[in-house]
């Protein structure tokens with residue numbers, strides 16, 4: 166037992182809360198209710214300091230935060246650790262606010278209130294870091310990226326970045342693993358000692374650099390406000406950048422991905438930073454290639470998720486071989502480009518929740534040849550973000566494409582997505598309005614396209630997953 | 640036929656996808672065979688606002704640089720409005736075009752003064768879906784133009800500012816559900832001549848095709864004296880409008 170644990174006096178309110186949480190979790194299971202947040206919510210009501218009492222019994226807590234890729238990154242890390250014999254508690258179902266994190270730990274602990282797993286991997290909503298970080302004191306924080314997301318909940322992007330910085334100020338000893346390619350993320354690590362960066366090597370382009378395009382949220386220098394200049398963009402504001410006015414630039418990645426092949430499978434090489442040498446044109450960084458990775462995932466953005474999870478596993482001493490083998494066997498979580506069989510055809514389910522994310526999903530879809538039919542389902546429950554205007558930041562004009570046969574607009578905001586697609590130039594004859602989940606799948610099934618896709622916002626995603634699982638093989 | 644359009648601070652005032660209004664406005668013109676020519680103007684470019692039939696100003700968080708620049712451009716913007724240019728401003732854009740803006744720390748900033756209105760910022764945000772009854776005179780105009788048969792406006796509001804109208808400013812509409820200018824007096828938005836300021840995101844024009852066509856007609860009248868717009872099929876927009884209206888009622 167960890168010595169810290171004995172220092173925390175677990176009072177009556179803790180035990181009442183803990184048992185109430187377990188009780189609720191038990192009933193959720195009994196009635197097949199997901200119960201990813203409710204047990205924690207009940208326990209926190211009774212004992213708000215619940216997390217600070219449970220957290221110290223873990224040897225290591227790793228938090229993953231940022232806008233996109235939290236779920237996949239944490240799930241991958243849990244998966245890798247499990248294969249290397251380290252069990253990890255996690256809130257793997259995307260319940261990433263205070264109550265979801267509390268639920269995960271309550272479920273993992275024994276009835277004596279002691280952790281069963283040595284490690285906890287916590288996916289933390291970027292708006293909840295202020296509540297979760299001080300009480301769990303993670304030893305490592307992974308930050309994926311910052312895009313505009315569900316703004317009605319938090320006010321703005323700057324607010325989230327500031328919130329992260331403030332929360333980290335209270336954790337001076339916490340190590341950070343940051344996405345070097347995102348200037349907004351990089352600012353979180355400045356002035357700290359234990360910081361490692363990861364990034365993807367791209368091709369330098371002169372033409373497009375510093376011009377055109379949308380969703381470039383972090384385009385200004387955080388130090389002097391000057392527009393950042395990019396050697397290349399991967400997508401959004403992610404890329405290799407520098408400030409022409411001061412010394413701010415993309416930090417040298419400690420973990421670098423090179424030679425990306427993005428077809429049906431993702432394939433790429435993972436490299437370690439070795440040293441920086443003076444070359445003909447300034448400093449040149451040399452890297453040691455460690456391993457070639459291959460993952461059954463689609464979408465360029467997933468490279469970042471695999472990279473972050475692998476880098477974290479490496480820092481925990483997991484061998485390269487285990488990482489390569491386990492990543493190849495990874496099955497994506499619900500809706501992260503999860504593939505189903507529907508009407509004898511492949512049907513891919515993707516979560517969409519912000520402009521940058523949906524743009525990447527659409528690019529991945531369009532890379533497939535052959536006729537496609539889609540359901541796009543948008544809800545506006547609190548978990549989705551009640552404001553759906555982000556649809557207008559995404560580049561839906563991509564879907565005005567000959568290989569797209571039909572788009573069924575669904576969800577509580579079916580009308581909004583239909584209007585958006587109309588103004589994006591998708592011909593009206595290709596649009597169908599069907600707000601119902603079941604109904605939209607029925608219409609999708611009779612389209613006779615070669616491949617089907619369902620793009621759904623969070624609160625309706627699981628309904629689609631459930632229905633698609635039922636029909637599997639039919 | 641041709642419209643000259645100015646999108647002001649597209650890089651700095653781009654919160655809540657308000658630039659979608661530009662896309663909607665331009666598409667609705669193009670679908671009727673009206674050419675559009677857009678200039679993207681940011682700081683510190685010099686502009687002849689009177690050249691433009693339609694000027695758009697979105698919402699954002701960055702107040703410093705925009706504010707300073709807008710004060711310099713202000714008199715020319717006002718001149719264009721006096722000359723009949725159509726102006727649509729959303730959220731922060733709307734607030735800065737009023738008479739004054741009082742920040743949370745108490746400092747008062749003078750505004751451009753197009754709208755007879757002042758704004759005070761407080762910590763609590765007013766947010767959520769909002770339903771307005773369109774101002775009666777606008778309703779009449781829309782009817783006369785044969786626009787989509789809607790007498791309400793739908794949007795999403797999210798603002799810490801409380802705006803209060805003076806006598807010379809007309810509201811865009813009366814709040815049926817939601818908060819509006821200040822959460823107290825049931826007014827939403829402000830109008831002066833062909834200038835319109837509002838807190839409605841969504842973007843505003845996406846579920847309000849009748850308002851889009853009203854602005855378009857006014858801009859067209861300024862450019863060519865023409866007031867006739869061919870009707871469009873607005874079934875999807877009206878559907879989206881009515882679904883939300885039903886939910887809010």
Ligand SMILES: [Zn+2]
Nearest residue numbers: 386389408411
């Ligand atoms: Zn700089």
